[in-house]
Amino acid sequence: MMRRLIRAELKKLKRQTMVLVGYLSILFSFIITFAQQMQIKAGAPEWEGFAEMFFYNNAMLFLPFTVSLIGGYMIDQEYAKDTLKNLLVIPVRWQDAVKAKVAVLFLLTVRIALFETALLLAAGIMLKNRPAVLIMAGECMKAFAYNICITLGILPVILWFGKSGGKYIWGSILSMLLGISGVFVVNGRAVNWHPVTVCFSFLSDVYGEKTAMGYLESGVAIFLYGLLCVLVYRIRYCRGNKTVISK
Amino acid sequence: MDNFIIETKGLTKYYGDTAAVKGVDLHVNKGEIYALLGRNGAGKTTIMKMLLGLSMISEGTVYMFGQPFEGNKREFLGRTGVMIETPGFYPNLTATENLEILADLRGYVKRDAVKESLERVGLTYKDKKLFSAFSLGMKQRLGIAAAMIHDPEVLILDEPINGLDPIGVMETRNFIRELAQDCGKTILLSSHILSEIELLADRIGIIDKGILLEESPYEELKKRNMHYILLSVDSTETVIHMLEEEFHINDYRIMRNGCIQIFDEGIQTKEIVRFLAGRNIYVDAINKCSDTLEDYFKRITGGEGIA
DSSP, X not given: OHHHHHHHHHHHTTTOHHHHHHHHHHHHHHHHHHHHHHHHXXXXXXXXXXXXXXXXXXXXXXXXXXXXXXXXXXXXXXXXXXXXXXXXXTTOOHHHHHHHHHHHHHXXXXXXXXXXXXXXXXXXXXXXXXXXXXXXXXXXXXHHHHHHHHHHHHHHHXXXXXXXXXXXXXXXXXXXXXXXXXXXXXXXXXXXXXTTTTTHHHHOSSSSOOSHHHHHHHHHHHHHHHHHHHHHHIIIIISSXXXXXXX | OTTEEEEXXXXXXXXXXXXXXXXXXXXXXXXXXXXXEOOTTSSHHHHHHHHTTSBOOSEEEEEETTEESTTOXXXXXXXXXXXXXXXXXXXXXXXHHHHHHHHHHHOOOOTTHHHHHHHHTTOOTTOOOBGGGOOHHHHHHHHHHXXXXXXXXXXXXXXXXXXXXXXXHHHHHHHHHHHHHTTOOEEEEEESOHHHHHHHOSEEEEEETTEEEEEEXXXXXXXXXXXEEEEEESOHHHHHHHHHHHHOOOOEEEOTTSEEEEOOTTOOHHHHHHHHHHTTOOEEEEEEEEOOHHHHHHHHHTSSOOO
């Protein structure tokens, strides 16, 4: 059943404006990064620096909001479009449908990571500083890891607000603020615990604590965010009889 | 119980302290079209939602196919097609794509089920038009197609002709009848459109303020209650007393204008006239009358018309 649910969720994304908004925001991040690099490096930016700043901008400014918007919308639309009843009479358990949505959200972030990689490649061509294939593959893996960790960090917010009928937009705003707040912790000790910068010690070349303790803290924090996701999911979607439309 | 495809016992639903549905005992036989008739807000949709487990039951039990619904939900829902309230689909997808999702989730539908369901309701298979551009009538048709996609034994349709144009109403009526007559499907539908119920239903349940007031085959209801004698006399109380003694009538109603409606069958108007004349009682008027379903509905719900 889970495979069928995931397939259904993927089909539902067809012609979905929200997904397009996601790609556009990443493109916007790319443009901003390009402008920043041109400013900083006075017309001769390097690709490595560009990639680092691109991931930083994505993490702090765009990805939390975008992923939260898409994820929240995916859950909320079943209430808003009144399609939940169609699933419940099949019968599909709402809890399972939400699990499938989360799985598809992660798949979507992987797709976004591929898009980011394509943009990085385009940047390399534009900067006449095309990276080696191996480095490019490494950056691609980094993009996957960044996106998955950031999605995990803000998933409790998505799950919490997705259930509250039309309030997912508030969840997106909260996620955006969480992302921006990362700017203030990125150079401090909280960098390993913050939902958006939690993976920096592993992935960033510049930020995060590159010590055994730093890696350990990040690992524990990622685990705790995973646990928090499960907790919010159970509270919001599994407690009592949540498979009915009205109590 | 075995004969009933759907049966409820004391089905009750409270919202806070207010009872939206009170002690409903519903009986739907195999192969019949059962129509729940009631005003908007009478509790029709709430009953349907409780039948399907979409709304929690406060009191009472639901039986489907002779077995309790609780504990057999998965099996029963697999044998039931449903359209509740306004059909909801994904606006960014076409009718075919929407149905393909549902068919895939059901997992056990025929290969051409989507095509057949769409064609049955008059929608084009693989049409590029998105659901967001559908008219209300098209949405309604798609809702019915979705309910039929897995060839269910029972169809539960909430206001299936809502929003359809006159041709659409006729077509929908015809194929609902066809589904019951030719395919042996059991259909429970709700409506507040009396004229349609009259043309469609084998059996009617009249619901008002959450209470199922009457449940009987339409033909029987027509024969039993919708024909009556209307008698206009001066001293109604005395006449009623005399008629009770002489003809043993017990199903009558004294109207506000002093007229008497006698619903008991087998009494001839000429017998009443002869009897009252013999007792020196002057009869202003006496007529054999027929109620429309609307008149009957008004009479038993004690209120205004339905629409």
